[in-house]
Amino acid sequence: MPKDEAGILSEIKKDFILKKLKEGKRGDERLLDQYREISIQTNYVPRSAGSAFVKLGKTKVLAGIKIEAGDPFPDTPNQGVLTTNVELLPMAFPTFEAGPPNEMSIEIARVVDRGIRESRMIDLEGLVIEPGKKVWIVFVDINVLDYDGNLIDACTLSVISALRTSVVPGSTIEGGKDFKLPVRNLPISVTMVKIGNELVCDPDLEEEQMGTTRITVTTTEDGHIRAMQKGEIGSLTLDEIKKAIRLSSDLGKRIREKYFQ
Amino acid sequence: MGTVSSMKLIDENGIRIDGRSKGELRPIKIETDVIERADGSAFIEWGGNKIIVAVYGPREAYPKHTQDIEKAQVKARYNMAAFSVDERKRPGPDRRSMEISKVISEALSSAVMVEQFPRAQIDVYIEVLQADAGTRIAGLTAASVALAAAGVPMRDMVVGCTAGKVDGQIVLDLCKEEDNFGQADLPMAIMARTGEVVLMQMDGDLTMEEFDEATGLIMDATKRINEIQREALAGKYRTLTLSRGGE
Amino acid sequence: MAESKQIVLPGDLIDPSLGKPRNGVFKCGDKQYCSQYFGIVQVSDQGVDVVPFSGPYYPRKGDKVIGKIIEVGPSMWTVDINSPYYTLLHMNDTPWRTTSGDIRKYLGPGDHIYAKVMTLNEIRESWLTLKDVGLRKLEGGHIVGIPAPKVPRIIGRGGSMVNMIKDATSTRIVVGQNGLIWIDGSPENVMMAIRAIKLVEREAHTTGLTDRMEKYLKELKEEK
Numbered sequence: 178m179p180k181d182e183a184g185i186l187s188e189i190k191k192d193f194i195l196k197k198l199k200e201g202k203r204g205d206e207r208l209l210d211q212y213r214e215i216s217i218q219t220n221y222v223p224r225s226a227g228s229a230f231v232k233l234g235k236t237k238v239l240a241g242i243k244i245e246a247g248d249p250f251p252d253t254p255n256q257g258v259l260t261t262n263v264e265l266l267p268m269a270f271p272t273f274e275a276g277p278p279n280e281m282s283i284e285i286a287r288v289v290d291r292g293i294r295e296s297r298m299i300d301l302e303g304l305v306i307e308p309g310k311k312v313w314i315v316f317v318d319i320n321v322l323d324y325d326g327n328l329i330d331a332c333t334l335s336v337i338s339a340l341r342t343s344v345v346p347g348s349t350i351e352g353g354k355d356f357k358l359p360v361r362n363l364p365i366s367v368t369m370v371k372i373g374n375e376l377v378c379d380p381d382l383e384e385e386q387m388g389t390t391r392i393t394v395t396t397t398e399d400g401h402i403r404a405m406q407k408g409e410i411g412s413l414t415l416d417e418i419k420k421a422i423r424l425s426s427d428l429g430k431r432i433r434e435k436y437f438q
Numbered sequence: 439m440g441t442v443s444s445m446k447l448i449d450e451n452g453i454r455i456d457g458r459s460k461g462e463l464r465p466i467k468i469e470t471d472v473i474e475r476a477d478g479s480a481f482i483e484w485g486g487n488k489i490i491v492a493v494y495g496p497r498e499a500y501p502k503h504t505q506d507i508e509k510a511q512v513k514a515r516y517n518m519a520a521f522s523v524d525e526r527k528r529p530g531p532d533r534r535s536m537e538i539s540k541v542i543s544e545a546l547s548s549a550v551m552v553e554q555f556p557r558a559q560i561d562v563y564i565e566v567l568q569a570d571a572g573t574r575i576a577g578l579t580a581a582s583v584a585l586a587a588a589g590v591p592m593r594d595m596v597v598g599c600t601a602g603k604v605d606g607q608i609v610l611d612l613c614k615e616e617d618n619f620g621q622a623d624l625p626m627a628i629m630a631r632t633g634e635v636v637l638m639q640m641d642g643d644l645t646m647e648e649f650d651e652a653t654g655l656i657m658d659a660t661k662r663i664n665e666i667q668r669e670a671l672a673g674k675y676r677t678l679t680l681s682r683g684g685e
Numbered sequence: 686m687a688e689s690k691q692i693v694l695p696g697d698l699i700d701p702s703l704g705k706p707r708n709g710v711f712k713c714g715d716k717q718y719c720s721q722y723f724g725i726v727q728v729s730d731q732g733v734d735v736v737p738f739s740g741p742y743y744p745r746k747g748d749k750v751i752g753k754i755i756e757v758g759p760s761m762w763t764v765d766i767n768s769p770y771y772t773l774l775h776m777n778d779t780p781w782r783t784t785s786g787d788i789r790k791y792l793g794p795g796d797h798i799y800a801k802v803m804t805l806n807e808i809r810e811s812w813l814t815l816k817d818v819g820l821r822k823l824e825g826g827h828i829v830g831i832p833a834p835k836v837p838r839i840i841g842r843g844g845s846m847v848n849m850i851k852d853a854t855s856t857r858i859v860v861g862q863n864g865l866i867w868i869d870g871s872p873e874n875v876m877m878a879i880r881a882i883k884l885v886e887r888e889a890h891t892t893g894l895t896d897r898m899e900k901y902l903k904e905l906k907e908e909k
Contacts (some may be wrong), residue, residue: 180502280540283537287533287534390646392549392638400645400646401644405638405641406638407637407639408540410547410548413638415657418638422646477739477741549719555809556767556809584694587723589722589737589832589834591695591709591720591721591722592722593696594719602762605824630696631719661794671694672723
């Protein structure tokens with residue numbers, strides 16, 4: 178958990194948030210299972226194969242997709258390749274530094290990637306150019322521009338939005354044509370942090386600083402769990418985890434209905 | 439999870455590819471005091487996994503600017519030896535190792551009484567010498583033993599197990615083939631007495647009911663694994679024979 | 686639930702009827718107490734403790750410890766006392782008169798001292814002093830280390846164990862509360878004393894150790 182310049186969330190703010198939670202509300206008047214305002218702009222970077230700029234409250238991330246022909250992985254010769262990277266840009270937060278990925282950006286990238294991959298959102302078998310020799314590689318790069326909490330969900334939303342509108346540059350292969358990236362399923366990740374005894378969805382920065390442990394559950398339209406990650410220091414009872422799973426499935430449905438119809 | 443395979447992982451009698459039944463654990467052995475130089479150490483064999491853990495600390499955190507004035511930092515470093523897997527792995531931390539190090543550090547930090555050691559650091563080195571699925575859980579289970587052996591104060595022992603889905607059925611403690619070709623993988627670790635979850639990850643495809651079945655199997659198994667942890671630590675003191683001399 | 690002399694792991698419940706919970710025991714629920722160490726349950730008139738089998742030394746004000754100099758500054762030495770934290774010794778807290786900048790001639794890196802923990806603050810910074818009876822730089826001799834929790838066994842009731850070893854092996858022994866022990870004598874005698882100390886380290890948690898030690902020391906002397 179990166180600390181802000183002052184290093185610590187003020188005690189006064191902590192008390193305020195805890196008091197509001199007892200009334201079933203949060204610092205910004207949201208309900209415990211309420212997401213901040215989401216805005217999604219696809220095709221933000223027209224030169225890329227696909228892209229989406231997402232605002233989740235004040236958190237801002239931009240996902241850009243590049244699709245290129247290349248070698249398949251040796252153990253999956255008849256599948257395309259998906260690779261995900263997250264850059265925490267220095268402009269996004271005082272303690273973010275330029276340099277190689279640190280454990281925070283690696284965790285976010287891998288959790289987002291697993292959610293997409295395990296949902297089979299991209300039909301990787303449909304991305305073969307020459308079996309065993311040449312396939313399409315989908316490079317997903319997410320740049321975090323402003324950090325105000327819940328990067329995992331903001332990044333997942335930006336990636337699924339970008340992938341849905343991506344075009345594979347088939348015309349760069351001899352005799353080929355451009356085609357829409359074949360996608361099915363819409364995985365939605367829902368992240369919560371535990372503050373006191375409550376699970377709070379879509380935590381903003383202060384809630385993340387106050388929260389002990391974090392849990393992310395990614396579900397698909399059929400309500401199945403595709404990926405889960407418990408993070409940060411602290412523990413959860415099995416009942417709390419089951420509650421988180423049920424909430425994630427519900428919120429996933431609501432988000433799909435509101436933003437992806 | 440891995441690629442689709444025509445391999446049948448469970449037969450009609452519910453016997454798995456390595457001969458086990460659905461709720462059966464692979465053999466587990468834990469030994470302590472394997473690295474005398476360390477403050478605490480443990481070696482675990484779990485199925486084909488061979489993992490060694492060394493604990494150094496608590497000791498003052500260096501460089502000084504990394505010190506947390508309120509508590510100790512538990513830093514786990516999970517590393518796979520180049521020869522630990524089928525295809526030689528390039529030495530050094532990769533993204534997977536860094537993520538695993540992070541979740542293990544967090545799990546141990548939930549149990550260690552870090553408030554007792556302001557400005558300090560506890561280093562937990564987890565070296566996978568041979569990998570056979572479930573390395574992060576085996577490493578974490580051994581790390582808890584090594585920390586206890588080092589005299590580090592903890593609220594509880596940390597113990598874990600994996601479960602997963604193969605051929606549509608929920609099974610306990612995935613082996614390598616099941617991890618590669620199965621349909622879901624769920625590593626989970628808890629605090630032994632309270633059952634609170636300190637590590638949990640999942641990838642694959644599970645319904646809520648399947649998740650329930652999987653976690654039920656894991657919770658059961660952790661009781662047995664905790665006994666193995668206890669034996670590793672206390673065993674040598676109970677069976678101490680009094681002999682003349684000897685170093 | 687754990688009882689007296691039982692071996693416990695962190696998180697094991699301790700029977701509250703054993704007495705007032707003290708070192709190594711923490712409140713883990715409503716009216717529930719647990720061990721925080723891998724160690725042994727010890728019941729006394731003062732209450733119930735869990736003594737860990739191993740672990741670092743936690744400095745306490747007034748403890749006399751053996752430390753090793755690891756760094757020399759202009760007016761202060763940094764000392765390693767087998768604790769998670771380094772401790773400091775200031776020139777003013779030694780019997781030597783000197784101007785700062787030249788203190789290396791009194792104590793250099795690698796030297797051992799027998800000192801007292803003078804002060805300690807909440808973030809575990811501590812300072813030593815050499816200004817007390819018996820405190821000094823240790824010259825010659827041999828240093829062995831045992832886990833700090835086992836020091837009381839080495840000393841024994843009223844010093845009985847350590848005195849028994851000293852007499853039987855004709856050595857001088859100084860036991861630091863932090864687990865470092867200084868032994869001085871002829872090489873064979875020092876080896877004998879070390880073997881005796883190792884016996885205590887191995888069997889610190891058992892009963893009847895004093896009698897076994899008497900026998901052991903006799904056997905060691907006969908071996909000579």
